[in-house]
Amino acid sequence: MSARVIDGKAIAAAVRERVRGEVAEHVAAGAPVPTLATVIVGDDPASEIYVANKHRACEEAGMGSIHHGPAASTSEAELLELVADLGADDGVDGILVQLPVPDQISPDAIVAAIDPAKDVDGLTPLNAGLLAHGTPGLVPCTPAGVFEILRHEGVELEGAEAVVVGRSKLVGVPVARLLLGANATVTICHSRTRDLAATCARADVLVAAVGVPGLLGAEAIKPGAVVIDVGTNRTEDGLRGDVDFEAATEVAWAITPVPGGVGPMTIAMLLVNTLQAARARSGSPA
Ligand code: GUN
Numbered sequence: 001m002s003a004r005v006i007d008g009k010a011i012a013a014a015v016r017e018r019v020r021g022e023v024a025e026h027v028a029a030g031a032p033v034p035t036l037a038t039v040i041v042g043d044d045p046a047s048e049i050y051v052a053n054k055h056r057a058c059e060e061a062g063m064g065s066i067h068h069g070p071a072a073s074t075s076e077a078e079l080l081e082l083v084a085d086l087g088a089d090d091g092v093d094g095i096l097v098q099l100p101v102p103d104q105i106s107p108d109a110i111v112a113a114i115d116p117a118k119d120v121d122g123l124t125p126l127n128a129g130l131l132a133h134g135t136p137g138l139v140p141c142t143p144a145g146v147f148e149i150l151r152h153e154g155v156e157l158e159g160a161e162a163v164v165v166g167r168s169k170l171v172g173v174p175v176a177r178l179l180l181g182a183n184a185t186v187t188i189c190h191s192r193t194r195d196l197a198a199t200c201a202r203a204d205v206l207v208a209a210v211g212v213p214g215l216l217g218a219e220a221i222k223p224g225a226v227v228i229d230v231g232t233n234r235t236e237d238g239l240r241g242d243v244d245f246e247a248a249t250e251v252a253w254a255i256t257p258v259p260g261g262v263g264p265m266t267i268a269m270l271l272v273n274t275l276q277a278a279r280a281r282s283g284s285p286a
Helices: 008-028 045-060 076-088 107-113 125-132 141-152 172-181 196-200 245-249 263-282
Strands: 035-039 064-068 094-097 161-165 185-189 205-208 226-229 233-235 238-240
Touching: 008 045, 008 141, 008 263, 035 045, 035 076, 035 263, 045 064, 045 263, 076 094, 076 107, 094 263, 125 172, 141 172, 141 226, 141 263, 161 172, 161 196, 172 185, 172 205, 185 196
Parallel strands: 035 064, 035 094, 161 185, 161 205, 205 226
Antiparallel strands: 233 238
């Protein structure tokens, strides 16, 4: 058997096209152009590429975007002041502080200072708490992208065994919470999990978000499973996921490739969140 390879690029393109239409309607109704503000502290080359792609996506969707690039030596107090200024700026609907930030700055302190109504990363304690309560506000982009893929593929989540590998605040925990909200039976695995492969092999839906290239092989996949690989690991052989793709395709029913699976969804969902924040701020219906 060879698994269906899920085309994340095509799903993301459809989401972006839908957002483009909705932005046009929003603006035609007299609302301001939804605008994203990004911040990179210092000059991390990977962050520069990610954020440039986010700006291009905003432009293609008919949204505005602005960028701040304070120096790597910026203090936590200075960054907090910038985040507060963006929160108070009526022309800004979404705020994204690209992580990681330099060592002298606490990422948790910065994230907590973002206006929750503009928190298009969905990482503030308020939005994380709303998700934990099952009444989501702004949902983190990558988990929202995973969920959109599952929805697009028509994957039955009600009563399904779902296993999430990784417990990060950015991906693992929010993905698990979304799956629980869809009535899946959810297990979260992490570095202390005793028998990782055996636990994963129970999964009808397996989400890998752990950052170890090729960690999950055929023995970790249940025949007929849907495998969502969030891993984006730079290796000598190029970008690789957390799942051994060749081995897994022999066992799974459907699988996301790396690259071209979850990756393109993250930016698409950032646009969805920015429009959602702009709508809420302008008082128009979601
Ligand atoms: N760095 C890597 N991924 C992300 C993300 O989704 N949001 C932010 N703010 N920083 C990141």
